[in-house]
Amino acid sequence: MNQKNAVIKTKNLTKSYSSAHAVQEVNLAVPEGCIYGFLGPNGAGKSTTMKMLLGLIKPTDGDITVLGTPLVRAGKSAKEKERLSVLKQTGSLIESPSYYGHLTGRENLEILCTLKNVPQSEISEALSIVRMEKQQDKKAAHYSLGMKQRLGLAGALLGHPKLLLLDEPTNGLDPAGIQEMRELVRSLPETCHMTVMVSSHLLSEIDQMADYAGIINKGRLIYQDSLLRLHEYSRRQLCLRTDNNSRAMAVLNENRIDCRLEGGFLTFAETADEKTAYLISALVKEGIGILRVEERQKSLEDIFLELTGKQVSL
């Protein structure tokens, strides 16, 4: 990943409370113009990390740079001016959507426009992006959760931010709402030229939305790369058990066939029929007994579980 074009960069970002580390030495790098899926089981430290990026929570240690502006150096926050200059270019939706219930959707956005110093004319545009024009004059308290979530997103979009931080934006939505929110987020980098960081505890969701993924578990970042790389882990493998694995390895190496020994099985990245036939005949010729031949495929879920080591809702 090109570190130079990282919109969000953290180094050894840590937040500890009296007894426990909520986030520990996290090094994020979110490339410009991508959708970055921030994945982890509940309580892994996703929200805490995103709140630190926004300055809502002060880190115990580490560095944060957002949009090229250093916000935290070795746990020490930069001046308020710097933070505000970043906030001006950042939209966010943290945890459940925020709104003033006694005001209408449009009035809620008017407040945000005022605070962000953005012309009120942007409200209509934001409302049309989230398809809320028809409900704009209803009180926000009477909205369904999906509508509140979309209102929150409209608010985050005001002022055309360069960076959007969305914390579990599909939480609590029904399937149609999830689908809609996903499509909306998916379209943002292209239509609005934004970099989006979106968190979720659902792998399938990140899989459908994101280009990059960071996986956090127990406060530590355990994976960070493109989603394509993650998918590579899930390719098919051929697994073979013989009565003499070490001799078999030697034979295969002589024949220049790539293989690894994993848990008593010889594993091969390639599973094409002719290759399979070839390598088995090579082994049989040397008098090696073949005990098992299996084709295996890891699902993304398996990889996720392997990485996080715990059962999560999928």
Add this chain to the structure above:
Amino acid sequence: MLAVCIKSENLKIRRSYIWLAFLFIPVVPAVMGTQNYLNNLGMLKNEWYSLWTQVTLFYTDFFFAPLVAIYCSYLWRLENQNKNRHLLLTAPVKACDIFLGKLAVIIRITLLTQLWIFALYLIAGKLARLPGFPPPLLFLYIARGCLGGIAVAAVQLLISMQLRSFAAPVAIACIGSITGFLASNSRFAVYYPYSLMVVGMNANKSEDMLSGNGAVFFISCLAYLTLSCTAAILLLKRQDVKA
């Protein structure tokens, strides 16, 4: 940016219950005070002055601080609901403007409340068939009451910001009111925030409670205002935000 914050706070209190509290709560001390005045006409012979002592007795000693506490709690309750603190504190505005914006709105409502209680006092006086108009000295008392009221408002706004509860700060204001009433007769009156309103308005007294103490009163009001604002702004800047 302060103007922006004040504007957004004004947008937030549109159609809110704060105005009901503003309108109806001051009516209670006005009625009670007038009632008391009419029942004790034998002792209270100073007409407009006497009526003033009775209305302000109830207003400043029992109702004012809790009323301001309700205003302050309401304003912060808006932010405590639906995780609106996230929204507010990720807006590109300074922490000091956030607090001062809220304070400005509270001060405006507090001043309006002062005008309203004065209007109620005038109405009560006319209904009680008092001759002419109140003496001009009362305008000074109202102005002093405004100063004391602003100090109480700043203290309450800080308490409501920190406690994140609606009722607890109002309860504190009730206790403050009663202890303020007790303290108002002591020499500590000008140093205790909840007494400032009582002595400022010259409640239930015929002689001036502040005679010769005006400067100390003024400095005390200013000190509570500055201390509360400074504490609140530092807390807003340094605390982790809990929504």
